[in-house]
Amino acid sequence: MTQRGLDLERVTQAMGEFGLVEQVRQNRIRVASTRERVRDAIVRAKDRLGCDHVIQIACVDTGKVLELHYHLTGAHRTVVTIRAELPRDDSRIASVHDLLPPAGIYERQMHDLMGIRFEGHPDLRRIILNEDWPESEYPLRKDWKMDPTKFYGGVRKEAT
Amino acid sequence: MKLSERLVRWARLKSPWIILFNSGACNACDIEILAALTPRFDVERFGILAKGSPRHADILMVTGPVTRKQAKRLRMIYEQMPDPKYVIAMGACGASGGVFKGLYHVVDGVDKIVPVDVYVAGCPPRPDEIIDAVVRCLELMKKDMERGGKTWRIDEGTEEPRTEAATA
Numbered sequence: 001m002t003q004r005g006l007d008l009e010r011v012t013q014a015m016g017e018f019g020l021v022e023q024v025r026q027n028r029i030r031v032a033s034t035r036e037r038v039r040d041a042i043v044r045a046k047d048r049l050g051c052d053h054v055i056q057i058a059c060v061d062t063g064k065v066l067e068l069h070y071h072l073t074g075a076h077r078t079v080v081t082i083r084a085e086l087p088r089d090d091s092r093i094a095s096v097h098d099l100l101p102p103a104g105i106y107e108r109q110m111h112d113l114m115g116i117r118f119e120g121h122p123d124l125r126r127i128i129l130n131e132d133w134p135e136s137e138y139p140l141r142k143d144w145k146m147d148p149t150k151f152y153g154g155v156r157k158e159a160t
Numbered sequence: 161m162k163l164s165e166r167l168v169r170w171a172r173l174k175s176p177w178i179i180l181f182n183s184g185a186c187n188a189c190d191i192e193i194l195a196a197l198t199p200r201f202d203v204e205r206f207g208i209l210a211k212g213s214p215r216h217a218d219i220l221m222v223t224g225p226v227t228r229k230q231a232k233r234l235r236m237i238y239e240q241m242p243d244p245k246y247v248i249a250m251g252a253c254g255a256s257g258g259v260f261k262g263l264y265h266v267v268d269g270v271d272k273i274v275p276v277d278v279y280v281a282g283c284p285p286r287p288d289e290i291i292d293a294v295v296r297c298l299e300l301m302k303k304d305m306e307r308g309g310k311t312w313r314i315d316e317g318t319e320e321p322r323t324e325a326a327t328a
Contacts, residue, residue, distance in 0.1 A: 129265065130229040139264040146264060154231035154267045 006049060006078040014048040015041060018082075030081040035068075035093045038084045042070065042099050045082065050074040057106040059114045061142045066091050066114065070103075086116065088141075095121040113140040130154070169305055172218060172244075173298055175207030179217035179241075183234050184266065185224020188284040189250040193221065196287035203291055206298070214240040219297055222270045225253040225260040231273050238274040244304065246297050249276045250290070252283045277310075 011029045012021045018041040019032040033041045045051040051072035058069040070082040086093060095118035097104035107118040108127045115138035118124065126133065132153040138144055146152070182190055196203050197210055211217050214237045226234060238247070249270040252258035257268035270276050277300055280293040304310055 130227075133228070152264070153228040154226075155235050155273055 003076045005076050006080070011049065011080060014044060015080075018044070024081070027077070028079045028081065030083060032083050035084040035086055038068070038070065038082060039094050039096060039099070041082050042072070042096055045072055045080055046099065049080060050076060051080050052100075054100040054103050054106075055079065057103060057110065059110045059116065061088075061114065061140065063142050064088075066116065068093065068110075068116070070096070072100075091116045092119055093117075094119055097121055114138055115141065173302055173305075175209065176218045176294070176298060176301070177209050177211045177216055178219040178221050178248075178294070179211055179214050179237070180221050180223070181234060181237055183222050183224050183230040183270065184227035184260075185251070185253060189223035189254075192284045192287055193223070193250070193290060196290045201287040201291060203294065206291070206295065208294055214238075215242065217241055218244070218301075219246045219248060219294065220274070221248045221250060222254055222274075222276075223250040225257045225266045225268060226270055226273050227266050229265075231267055234270075234273050244301070244310075246277045246301060247274055248278045248280060248293050248297055250280050251285055252281070255279045255281070258283065 005027055006029065008021065008023045008029060011031070015021055015031045018037050019034065021029065021031050024030050031041060042051075051074045053073050055071040055073055058071065060067040060069070066086045066088060068084045068086065070084075072080050072082065084093065091114075093116060095104070095107055097107060097118075097120075104121065104123075105127070107116075107121050108124060110116045111118060111121075111124045112126050112128050115136065129139075130153040132151075134150055134152065137147075137150075137152075180190065180193055195201060214220070218241075220238060220241060222234065238245070247270065249255055253260060254270045254276075257263075257266055260266045261268050267273065278293050278297045280289055282289055285293070304312075
């Protein structure tokens with residue numbers, strides 16, 4: 001059984017109140033939401049559009065803000081992207097691990113590499129960086145530079 | 161020299177056991193090592209066996225740049241090996257970090273963590289070059305045995321023993 005894809009009109013009807021809806025290209029529709037309303041937008045997309053599958057959550061550092069892109073899809077195979085912007089100095093957002101369980105692991109990764117705090121996440125441990133990596137150093141942020149005086153993990157020089 | 165010593169010496173040169181360790185490689189070097197172990201290249205004719213435990217091994221083969229996560233583990237594996245122990249660093253990454261040199265999550269070459277005896281060039285090295293490296297490592301072992309340890313390879317001014325670069 002194949003379902004027809006979503007069109008811009010249907011997504012605008014369901015998601016219009018969360019922000020600007022635009023067709024980025026065929027089969028890919030973006031909703032520019034805000035960080036307070038991302039959870040509501042995802043609930044709505046699940047209920048009204050059948051978007052019950054998270055493909056990926058992307059985080060982009062544009063230099064000014066941090067952008068989160070929640071790429072959702074479902075049996076209709078249309079990718080609905082919900083976008084939120086976070087200020088760099090206050091990068092908190094509500095976790096969606098309870099709505100979309102696979103999102104939890106993406107959130108851990110973004111917390112590790114980009115320094116975004118997902119509030120409500122039960123287990124924001126490190127997932128990629130080493131255990132002895134210093135706190136509040138986020139290597140994938142554009143303005144991050146390695147501090148040569150700091151120890152970033154591995155084996156200390158004296159030990160070798 | 162006692163008979164038992166001569167026997168140990170002969171056995172060690174006839175059948176070096178190696179352990180493979182991936183310290184953050186892209187897997188290309190590992191594939192080439194596995195190719196070298198298969199019947200087409202057949203390193204077992206030199207008595208080389210790949211073992212699962214560092215406590216059984218004479219030669220440690222390290223593939224790839226050393227990531228910060230793997231650095232401590234590599235050090236631990238090296239310390240578990242019985243003396244005399246030898247290390248072969250595979251490929252461009254093992255020698256200097258290769259394309260990953262200077263990244264935030266790597267500490268570059270293998271020699272930053274453990275002393276390396278033989279470097280193999282290539283990205284990845286061919287199985288023939290890997291065999292050549294192991295044979296050169298055996299020659300190095302023989303020389304070390306004759307001169308009683310690795311100290312003869314230390315150059316004046318440097319503290320590390322001189323190493324062998326295997327290029328085919």
